Amino acid sequence: MTQLTIAMGKGRTADRAMKLFEQVGIRFSDYHDKSRKLVIYDDDNKVKLIFVKAVDVPTYVENGAADIGIVGKDTIMEDPVDVYELMDLGIGKCIVAVAGFPEKEFTNGAPLTVASKYPTIAKDYFNGQGIRVETIKLNGSIELAPLIGLADVIVDIVETGTTLKENGLVVLEKIADVSARVIVNKASYATKTSQIQQFIGDLKAALE
Ligand SMILES: Nc1ncnc2c1ncn2[C@@H]1O[C@H](COP(=O)(O)OP(=O)(O)OP(=O)(O)O)[C@@H](O)[C@H]1O
């Protein structure tokens, strides 16, 4: 029997994806959200699930260390890899947006300083509008940057909007809608076609 290896983030993605797996009859009795286990198998031993940092999911899939990855569109946009993107799971919904103080104007002469976990998305977006930017890569607490004068604006994920609101910031422009996607290694798709198609088909049916 051919086993599928699936990589996904161990944080927000995991709980939501686990519910979907359950709906299509893939059960991980070993799983509980406080577990520190990085590799688990489903009860029928058909799926090996590996928990990785969300930004690393595409790397595992592109290199064939995982056949399938579940990862946010934001991560794929920031660092595109050579894989098939086969499905939108509709979980982990949020937006990538430019945020800052309400009165911020983008069109003054000096380059705008943008702090972000997503410097490529930020640069592409502003350059596409003919606005010069300098990006500052941060790994968290992005909303702090405008508050302490490190950056004029930020480009970040907004889900409920609570973090922005509690820090006196607002969405200035939406860049993209985000949700979790199923990505597939190209060689795996050729060698494990029926299992992968069945997995995707079951998920699609469950979401209808
Ligand atoms: N409020 C949110 N903040 C961050 N990411 C969100 C939010 N809502 C949905 N997402 C999605 O979840 C993804 C992060 O997934 P997850 O939390 O599983 O990753 P992780 O590697 O465990 O997290 P971390 O990087 O915090 O350790 C993001 O890339 C994004 O697509």
Ligand SMILES: O=P(O)(O)OC[C@H]1O[C@H](OP(=O)(O)OP(=O)(O)O)[C@H](O)[C@@H]1O
């Ligand atoms: O709109 P909201 O519902 O408030 O969610 C958005 C916040 O969540 C994420 O941060 P995360 O919790 O991953 O923490 P981080 O600062 O370590 O990136 C994101 O970077 C925003 O700060």
